[in-house]
Amino acid sequence: MLEPEHGPVIQEEVEHSHVRCWVCVLSCLLLACLYVGSLYIWRSSLPRDHPSVIKRRSASVLLVSALSPAVVKAWMHWADIRVNAFVLELMGVRLEGLVPAAILPLILTMAFYLGPLVHSAMDNPKGFSGELQSLLDVQSWRWCVRDAVWLRNQLVAPVTEELVFRGAMLPMLVPCTGPTAAIFIAPLFFGVAHFHHIIEQRRLHKDSMSIILLVSGTQFLYTTLFGAFTAFIFMRTGHIVGPVVCHAFCNSQGLPDLTSALQHPQKSAILLSYLVGLLLFLVLLFPLTDPFLYGPIPVCSLSAPAASAC
Structure with a gap:
């Protein structure tokens, strides 16, 4: 009795999947290189914080960000991706659920930063009212x-x-890796992209190479962890506004200064606020990012039906 030959069909599907994944990785690398490379098309001996350098670099990365939807669209064509959603919707630019997407992730992030916020208020002569x-x-x-x-x-x-490293890269990664793995893979591009600061430091001869590498390694670690958090927010809400607002807030606060907290006269109260903030963050992480609050998530249409993160 002859059985149907499924071998060639399965092999063709596997090969198509491999091609799709390679196109995905190369597209993400292209975006990362375009973003970082755009910072160095302007030749200047001035430091990165000089206003003229900031203006030129801002123009460059804004242009790359504006082109990122075209990269995603091209990827969809090359990888033969067909979904019932616009490119910008896949990238998290949409109206449904916009208000909670802008507020709830920020509340979650502020809970994590409860310790530093209390610390800052205690150091303010006018206290919380002064803040x-x-x-x-x-x-x-x-x-x-x-x-x-x-x-x-x-x-x-x-x-x-956020638009380039989350909004554009996550939709391209999801069909290949699945949503959960994409949350942890996309931040690697984000973390590696920050290694370009090594070039800046070597050019200015501020520190030794060992110090520069240590600082860059630390920066890679926390930018990757932060990238995983904002990728999680993006996948759970389907919005780019949450990651953007959380990113801006974290930039304003910087890394929590535990060393200073340990040396503070009221360190017990500050450390308690750190602990309470961490517990609140863990308790609220999933409730405040429940997809039910944000409507159907377009990027989830790119994943398999059984994908847990969606």
């Missing part, structure tokens, strides 16, 4: 929006990096 007054001070905001470094750190970097 609130500073936040609502119109004159302070006017000064900020005129500062090139502030605009880069709080606006340009969060928008462009």
